Amino acid sequence: MTTDNLSPAGGPGGTARPGNGAAPESRIHDIGYRGYDGPRLGRSYARRSLFAQSLRGAFGLGRSARSKIVPVLITCVLTLPAVIAVAVTMMSGADQLPMTYVEYTAGFEMVITLFLAAQAPQAVSLDLRYRTMPLYFSRPIETSDYVRAKYLATACAVLVLTALPQAVLYVGALLAKLDFADQTTAFAEGLAGAAVLALLYSGIGLVVAALTPRRGFGVAAVIAVMMLSFAAVSTLQVAADFNDAKGAVPWLGLFSPSTLIYGLQHAFLGAGAPFPGNAGPSTAQGLVYLLAVAALIAGSYGLLIRRYRKAGL
Amino acid sequence: MPVTVILTESLSKRFPRVTALDRLTLDIGSGVTGLVGANGAGKSTLIKILLGLAPASEGRAEVLGLDVGTEGPAIRARVGYMPEHDCLPPDVSATEFVVHMARMSGLPPTAARERTADTLRHVGLYEERYRPMGGYSTGMKQRVKLAQALVHDPDLVLLDEPTNGLDPAGRDDMLDLIRRIHSDFGISVLVTSHLLGELERTCDHVVVIDGGALLRSSSTTDFTRSTATLAVEVTDSDEHPDGIGALREALEARGVRTEDGGAGLPGAGRILLLTADGDATYDLIRDTVAGLGLGLVRMEQRRHHISEVFRHDDR
Numbered sequence: 001m002t003t004d005n006l007s008p009a010g011g012p013g014g015t016a017r018p019g020n021g022a023a024p025e026s027r028i029h030d031i032g033y034r035g036y037d038g039p040r041l042g043r044s045y046a047r048r049s050l051f052a053q054s055l056r057g058a059f060g061l062g063r064s065a066r067s068k069i070v071p072v073l074i075t076c077v078l079t080l081p082a083v084i085a086v087a088v089t090m091m092s093g094a095d096q097l098p099m100t101y102v103e104y105t106a107g108f109e110m111v112i113t114l115f116l117a118a119q120a121p122q123a124v125s126l127d128l129r130y131r132t133m134p135l136y137f138s139r140p141i142e143t144s145d146y147v148r149a150k151y152l153a154t155a156c157a158v159l160v161l162t163a164l165p166q167a168v169l170y171v172g173a174l175l176a177k178l179d180f181a182d183q184t185t186a187f188a189e190g191l192a193g194a195a196v197l198a199l200l201y202s203g204i205g206l207v208v209a210a211l212t213p214r215r216g217f218g219v220a221a222v223i224a225v226m227m228l229s230f231a232a233v234s235t236l237q238v239a240a241d242f243n244d245a246k247g248a249v250p251w252l253g254l255f256s257p258s259t260l261i262y263g264l265q266h267a268f269l270g271a272g273a274p275f276p277g278n279a280g281p282s283t284a285q286g287l288v289y290l291l292a293v294a295a296l297i298a299g300s301y302g303l304l305i306r307r308y309r310k311a312g313l
Numbered sequence: 314m315p316v317t318v319i320l321t322e323s324l325s326k327r328f329p330r331v332t333a334l335d336r337l338t339l340d341i342g343s344g345v346t347g348l349v350g351a352n353g354a355g356k357s358t359l360i361k362i363l364l365g366l367a368p369a370s371e372g373r374a375e376v377l378g379l380d381v382g383t384e385g386p387a388i389r390a391r392v393g394y395m396p397e398h399d400c401l402p403p404d405v406s407a408t409e410f411v412v413h414m415a416r417m418s419g420l421p422p423t424a425a426r427e428r429t430a431d432t433l434r435h436v437g438l439y440e441e442r443y444r445p446m447g448g449y450s451t452g453m454k455q456r457v458k459l460a461q462a463l464v465h466d467p468d469l470v471l472l473d474e475p476t477n478g479l480d481p482a483g484r485d486d487m488l489d490l491i492r493r494i495h496s497d498f499g500i501s502v503l504v505t506s507h508l509l510g511e512l513e514r515t516c517d518h519v520v521v522i523d524g525g526a527l528l529r530s531s532s533t534t535d536f537t538r539s540t541a542t543l544a545v546e547v548t549d550s551d552e553h554p555d556g557i558g559a560l561r562e563a564l565e566a567r568g569v570r571t572e573d574g575g576a577g578l579p580g581a582g583r584i585l586l587l588t589a590d591g592d593a594t595y596d597l598i599r600d601t602v603a604g605l606g607l608g609l610v611r612m613e614q615r616r617h618h619i620s621e622v623f624r625h626d627d628r
Binding site: 032033034035036038039040041042043045046049050053062063064066067126127130131132134135136137138139140141142 | 364366386387389390392393394396398399400401402403404405409413414416417418419420421424428431435445461465466497498499
């Protein structure tokens with residue numbers, strides 16, 4: 001197997017040895033095992049690598065062609081309307097976009113949920129299902145490194161997905177010579193909303209997905225949690241509005257991820273009336289919303305850490 | 314120069330219902346060490362503790378001079394681990410996967426790619442390495458699992474049942490590879506198995522645990538007594554219907570002590586065992602067999618199997 005025909009002068013991969021006037025002699029040597037003396041870059045590097053790999057994985061990069069279909073399709077579905085909106089604005093010469101950045105995200109919230117349902121299990125269920133976890137935890141990284149990398153990667157994937165159409169709108173708006181200051185403020189508000197949404201949604205999505213090694217269950221469970229809670233809250237809000245309990249409407253909004261985001265955007269980012277009866281949380285109620293979102297994000301992180309404590313070797 | 318690679322001192326691990334390790338004291342040097350025990354003997358628990366992933370209930374342990382209780386990450390940076398079960402995602406190629414694992418061990422991107430190519434070649438994976446691993450045979454999967462344990466050039470690898478599920482040829486390949494990890498790569502190996510026999514020719518040292526306690530720890534040369542025992546088989550002839558009997562008498566007459574080979578096994582009585590005492594013994598046997606007019610079917614050095622040693626011990 002190992003042929004030891006490498007002369008010391010040849011060096012690693014030793015090929016052409018300059019001869020005295022003779023043609024350079026090319027050879028392929030099996031140089032046997034070589035150790036590794038280079039740098040070992042520790043935990044934070046490993047965490048960043050896992051983050052990058054998971055973020056790429058969320059869009060199917062580095063995975064089979066089949067894994068690329070869903071994320072690419074969803075990205076197109078979400079971005080195409082923005083392209084159309086820009087085209088309409090340019091041709092009609094309107095002085096503003098057909099919808100604000102925040103409204104755009106709210107309008108396509110369902111598609112974002114679908115992306116989350118497809119990609120959160122992709123991020124965590126596969127490692128559980130194929131029992132890859134021991135390979136991670138037999139390396140220097142710790143549970144918290146794994147969870148942080150996966151959480152941030154999923155949140156970034158959702159953020160990229162949400163921000164991409166907004167960026168299209170923004171660039172389009174500038175090309176259409178709409179007011180620069182107005183557009184920039186609105187775009188920034190849209191991005192801020194998208195960032196909060198990304199953190200909240202991916203936290204909930206990952207907690208649900210990490211419960212099961214079966215990807216199919218994970219997809220169904222994420223959709224169920226996100227949409228059923230929204231449906232239940234909306235129904236109750238309509239009922240409360242109808243029965244002259246309008247004061248309860250904003251408080252009910254605390255109980256589903258979607259209405260949390262709508263309420264926050266209404267209270268702080270000036271998005272239109274999100275709830276039935278043209279209601280929305282006041283600024284004071286908005287602070288409660290903010291606290292609830294922060295608690296949910298921290299809680300998701302804590303639950304994930306707990307989940308992976310047990311999922312070691 | 315024996316260097317202590319793994320050291321445990323009255324290491325115990327108790328779960329509410331079972332005692333997985335019971336005051337285990339080990340001193341394992343460099344080289345290839347076999348860890349033998351029935352399923353549930355505590356092998357996997359020991360590996361978990363050695364990787365610093367589970368706290369011991371009592372006692373202490375060191376790996377490469379690092380304390381498992383406090384220096385887990387430092388240990389895991391210098392140790393490779395190959396789990397017993399499947400652990401490979403099917404929709405990723407071996408190259409992509411091993412590069413990723415190399416980076417998880419802290420190798421910079423370029424080094425991770427180079428080491429992956431090298432390591433996959435060393436474990437015997439060539440063009441297949443670009444295909445998704447879902448289509449691999451068990452043998453190929455075991456090779457990838459081994460490669461990910463070696464890719465960061467550790468000082469020690471812990472291999473949990475690496476021959477599980479392999480056919481006899483694949484088993485032999487894997488055992489040869491394990492031998493090379495130490496002899497060619499200079500990496501110490503702790504390999505577990507519930508099969509005593511297959512560790513015989515692979516390991517320098519064998520540790521047997523049972524019920525979490527140490528049953529025996531010795532070097533394989535002790536186990537198999539490297540003093541050459543010769544096994545001799547001869548044909549029968551008309552003159553000597555019992556060829557072995559005749560040879561035995563003739564040898565005893567010349568002062569060579571013999572015993573029956575394979576007592577209680579098929580072929581018993583067809584093989585004669587004797588202790589070789591230098592080249593003279595070989596010549597004597599050859600001459601005696603020729604003198605009796607018998608055919609020499611075989612004359613081979615035989616090492617005792619570890620399992621035979623244990624069979625004697627159990628009695």
